[in-house]
Amino acid sequence: MNKFKLVIFDWDGTVMDSVPKIVTCLQNTAKQLGIDIPTEQQAKDVIGLSLTKATEALFPAHLHLNDELVAGYKAQYRELDVTPTPLFADVETVLNQLSDAGMQLAVATGKGREGIDRLLKESGLGKYFVNVKCSDDAKSKPSPDMLEQILREQDIAERDAVMIGDSQLDMAMANAAGIACIGVSFGAHSKAQLEQHTPLCVVDSYQQLLQVLTTPLAVLTHQHQIQPAV
Numbered sequence: 274m275n276k277f278k279l280v281i282f283d284w285d286g287t288v289m290d291s292v293p294k295i296v297t298c299l300q301n302t303a304k305q306l307g308i309d310i311p312t313e314q315q316a317k318d319v320i321g322l323s324l325t326k327a328t329e330a331l332f333p334a335h336l337h338l339n340d341e342l343v344a345g346y347k348a349q350y351r352e353l354d355v356t357p358t359p360l361f362a363d364v365e366t367v368l369n370q371l372s373d374a375g376m377q378l379a380v381a382t383g384k385g386r387e388g389i390d391r392l393l394k395e396s397g398l399g400k401y402f403v404n405v406k407c408s409d410d411a412k413s414k415p416s417p418d419m420l421e422q423i424l425r426e427q428d429i430a431e432r433d434a435v436m437i438g439d440s441q442l443d444m445a446m447a448n449a450a451g452i453a454c455i456g457v458s459f460g461a462h463s464k465a466q467l468e469q470h471t472p473l474c475v476v477d478s479y480q481q482l483l484q485v486l487t488t489p490l491a492v493l494t495h496q497h498q499i500q501p502a503v
Contacts, residue, residue: 277453277486278433280371281423284382284389285320286439286460288398291358295320298349299331305345308335317461321383321442323408350388360396361459363479368401370483377427379404381419381436381446386410403427414442417450424450435473437482444470455485 286292296316303310311331319327328342335342372378378401382389386409393399404423411418424434436447439460447454448470456467456475464475476482 276433277376277435279377279379279424279427279429279435280486281379281381281420281434281436281452283321283436283438283440283443284380284384284392287437287443287457288360288364288380289358289392289396290361290459292317292320292439292461294350294353294358298346298353299327301349301353302342302345303332306335306338306341308332308338317440320461321414321438321440323383323413324385326413327383360398361479363483365398365401367479367483368398371486372401374487376486377403377429379406379423379427381406381414381423381443383408383414383442415445415449417446420446420450420452424452435486439467441466441470444472447472455482457482 282288284291285295296313299316300310315331319330322330324343324346325339328339328346329336332338332342368378380389380402382405384392384407386407389405389407393402393405404426406419406422411422420434420436423429424431431451434452436443436450436452436454437457438444438447438454439457440462444454444456444467454470454472456464456472458464458467458475458477467475474485476485
């Protein structure tokens with residue numbers, strides 16, 4: 274039916290539509306500290322990094338303020354209720370179908386443990402994932418550390434796993450780990466940006482993702498239902 278036994282998901286911008294909130298929180302934190310406010314794309318480009326790495330990359334001229342930036346961002350994220358972070362359409366339906374089809378599901382996220390555990394509980398999605406790795410467990414993306422830990426713990430070979438993500442960091446991490454990757458076009462980075470890292474394809478919805486994961490890729494390519502990135 275398909276060649277993957279393990280499907281690993283990024284969280285922000287892939288499972289949850291949280292990119293707008295993350296951007297707003299980063300911008301608000303900079304404003305509060307009186308430093309240059311990053312553009313929307315600059316903020317998007319660090320999503321997926323661990324928070325400390327993200328603020329270091331985004332504000333390189335203010336490394337002396339990094340502790341304050343991290344604390345300010347966390348406070349913003351907890352307190353900012355005006356920007357919702359819903360799940361993307363059909364997420365739970367697709368996770369349920371993949372699980373029923375016998376695939377193992379996992380998460381590899383730049384979030385900290387407290388944040389991802391809270392969101393897994395609040396969203397009700399925790400029951401679908403056999404393994405969850407975050408920035409507290411491993412080196413920051415694009416290091417393959419998170420993926421390598423998951424593969425080892427689940428006893429899955431690289432050829433039997435695929436990474437699903439919305440950012441170039443996700444694609445680069447998968448490349449470094451030697452596993453396949455599929456991009457989603459509705460998160461931090463554009464299709465063109467994702468295609469720089471040779472994903473199998475870039476999908477526009479969860480229903481399209483389900484189609485890719487449950488149908489031989491050669492068949493989809495032949496029918497022109499999914500255009501491969503390479």
